[in-house]
Amino acid sequence: MQELVLIQPGRAAEKEFAQEAAQAALRREFEERLAECGPLAYRVARGVLHNSADAEDVAQEALLRAYRRFERLRDRARFRGWLVRITFRLAIDRVRSSKRREVRETLWSQSAPGPSTEDLAATSEFQAHLDRAMEKLPEKHRLVLLLAAMQGHSLEEVAEMLGLPVGTVKSRLFFARKQLAEKLRCHRK
Amino acid sequence: MPSKMKTCEDYRTALTNATAAAAEPSLELRSHLDACASCRAAFTEELQLFAAIDTGVRSAANAEVPASLLPRVRVQLNERPVLRHSWVLAGAAMAAAVALVAVIVFVRGFGGDTIPTNPQVISAARNVPPTRIQPAPPAVAPYETAGLARKHRQIRAAKTAPIVAAAVAEVAVLVPAGQKQAMDALLAGVRQGQVRADVLLAENSEKTLEDLQVSPLDVSPIEMKPLEDVGAKSPASQNEKARR
Numbered sequence: 218m219q220e221l222v223l224i225q226p227g228r229a230a231e232k233e234f235a236q237e238a239a240q241a242a243l244r245r246e247f248e249e250r251l252a253e254c255g256p257l258a259y260r261v262a263r264g265v266l267h268n269s270a271d272a273e274d275v276a277q278e279a280l281l282r283a284y285r286r287f288e289r290l291r292d293r294a295r296f297r298g299w300l301v302r303i304t305f306r307l308a309i310d311r312v313r314s315s316k317r318r319e320v321r322e323t324l325w326s327q328s329a330p331g332p333s334t335e336d337l338a339a340t341s342e343f344q345a346h347l348d349r350a351m352e353k354l355p356e357k358h359r360l361v362l363l364l365a366a367m368q369g370h371s372l373e374e375v376a377e378m379l380g381l382p383v384g385t386v387k388s389r390l391f392f393a394r395k396q397l398a399e400k401l402r403c404h405r406k
Numbered sequence: 407m408p409s410k411m412k413t414c415e416d417y418r419t420a421l422t423n424a425t426a427a428a429a430e431p432s433l434e435l436r437s438h439l440d441a442c443a444s445c446r447a448a449f450t451e452e453l454q455l456f457a458a459i460d461t462g463v464r465s466a467a468n469a470e471v472p473a474s475l476l477p478r479v480r481v482q483l484n485e486r487p488v489l490r491h492s493w494v495l496a497g498a499a500m501a502a503a504v505a506l507v508a509v510i511v512f513v514r515g516f517g518g519d520t521i522p523t524n525p526q527v528i529s530a531a532r533n534v535p536p537t538r539i540q541p542a543p544p545a546v547a548p549y550e551t552a553g554l555a556r557k558h559r560q561i562r563a564a565k566t567a568p569i570v571a572a573a574v575a576e577v578a579v580l581v582p583a584g585q586k587q588a589m590d591a592l593l594a595g596v597r598q599g600q601v602r603a604d605v606l607l608a609e610n611s612e613k614t615l616e617d618l619q620v621s622p623l624d625v626s627p628i629e630m631k632p633l634e635d636v637g638a639k640s641p642a643s644q645n646e647k648a649r650r
Contacts, residue, residue, distance in 0.1 A: 260469060277479050367467045387427075
């Protein structure tokens with residue numbers, strides 16, 4: 218005996234069409250945010266990595282990851298903060314993995330490539346010290362410092378983006394700057 | 407208790423804190439700066455240090471965005487479609503697994519039912535008294551019901567009766583040679599409404615099953631021979647002898 222199932226092609230097509238329409242709407246909505254938030258992702262990554270190529274890779278990965286999970290983001294108004302956290306986390310992971318890779322390369326080959334000419338030209342000695350000092354900051358302080366330093370970001374906006382009280386943002390910014398000053402005082406000519 | 411006199415070190419700490427907070431120095435601090443040249447110089451240095459830090463952080467945080475970023479992302483978006491939720495994928499995988507199991511159960515369950523060779527059922531059909539036989543309900547198809555052995559299949563058969571009835575006309579049933587006559591009689595009875603299919607399969611037919619008797623197995627004694635004798639008669643050993 219066979220149990221027959223009545224296939225209704227019209228209904229399946231309707232469902233498929235609805236899914237495609239939803240996908241298209243999702244894509245449009247994401248595209249609108251992409252133009253606005255793409256630079257933000259890049260700058261967050263660049264602020265952590267201090268390297269343009271790596272920052273571009275990380276920003277791209279963060280944006281793609283955000284797109285894949287965009288459907289799950291209930292409050293779309295929080296997209297910026299969400300993207301910033303994704304990017305920051307990816308950038309931190311990239312720094313850690315590159316440090317591990319550096320250690321491995323140093324162990325196996327003493328002739329590891331140095332910084333490129335572009336990097337050398339772009340980074341002054343003080344900037345290099347500053348970058349290193351920033352790497353040693355606690356992550357939560359570093360993120361606030363970067364976001365607050367970006368053009369057009371007030372402390373209130375940073376607080377809203379990260380879902381923190383303004384007082385907490387101020388406090389983190391204060392400690393970040395103070396720690397940087399302590400580390401860089403001896404390098405200041 | 408008199409307040410402790412503040413030293414230049416205390417003022418410099420306060421200066422650093424004020425500068426780090428990007429706040430204006432307090433009135434007390436400003437009056438000390440007016441009076442103390444070394445603290446004034448230190449304050450100037452602190453201001454320069456924080457200005458340099460701010461400049462460096464701003465340059466790191468406001469790097470020019472490469473023009474290739476967004477086109478690259480768009481290309482990737484086109485190449486990689488949005489993945490559905492992981493639970494949706496898991497659900498789809500589970501549904502596929504369930505469907506596979508259902509197909510296996512279906513094939514196994516109905517593969518054996520197409521040949522109603524159970525002599526007990528046939529025997530039970532013969533033993534049903536005519537007075538108890540009622541016309542079969544039209545919803546159940548005769549061939550189908552004759553092959554069913556379990557109760558849940560009867561229910562399923564009743565639900566899908568029209569489909570089964572339509573398909574039954576072309577069904578061929580294989581029956582062991584010795585049981586063909588009995589099967590013909592049974593099916594004729596079912597067709598004419600003299601035999602009710604569900605009565606055949608009812609659980610109370612177990613009583614009639616008791617009437618069936620099976621003769622005990624007769625196992626003939628096994629002849630035991632030594633291995634050497636067996637080996638001597640085997641073709642391989644004869645070939646070996648021939649070679650010698």
